[in-house]
Amino acid sequence: MFQTIILQAESGGLMSMLPFAAMILVLYFFMIRPQMNRQKKEKAFQAEIKTGSKVITSSGIHGKITEVNNTDNTVTIETGAGKMKFERSAISMELSKKYLAPAVKK
Structure with a gap:
């Protein structure tokens, strides 16, 4: 009789942890992992910046x-106000024709 009560208490503790584990998995796959991928792409872009x-x-x-x-990992950028010197890590994205092209309507 005591053994069945102890087994039920142990399985109840495990089942109460299941929602927390599910929340952590959801946070990882929907928030943390995409952010890590975005950071990897940004670092790769910053490494291959060219004149x-x-x-x-x-x-x-x-x-x-x-x-x-x-x-010294810097770049000089020419803007409308003149030339400015920036750290390579301050460059966030490339502004090319590919990104500026209007969406094709079908």
Whole structure:
């Protein structure tokens, strides 16, 4: 009689942990994992930046890369206001014709 009560109590404890484990899995697959993939893509983009690319910085400044300095990881960007020097990590995305093309209507 005591053994069945103990077994029921142990399985009840395990079943009460199931919703928490499910929430952690949902958070991982819908929030953490996509963010990690986005960061990997951004780091790969920042590593292959080249002169002449039109880019947007993380602060929203649009410009064209005029110089890439690999020794101190900086880039010089020409904007409407003149030339500015940024860290390579401040470049957030490329602004190319592919991204600016209007959507094709069918």
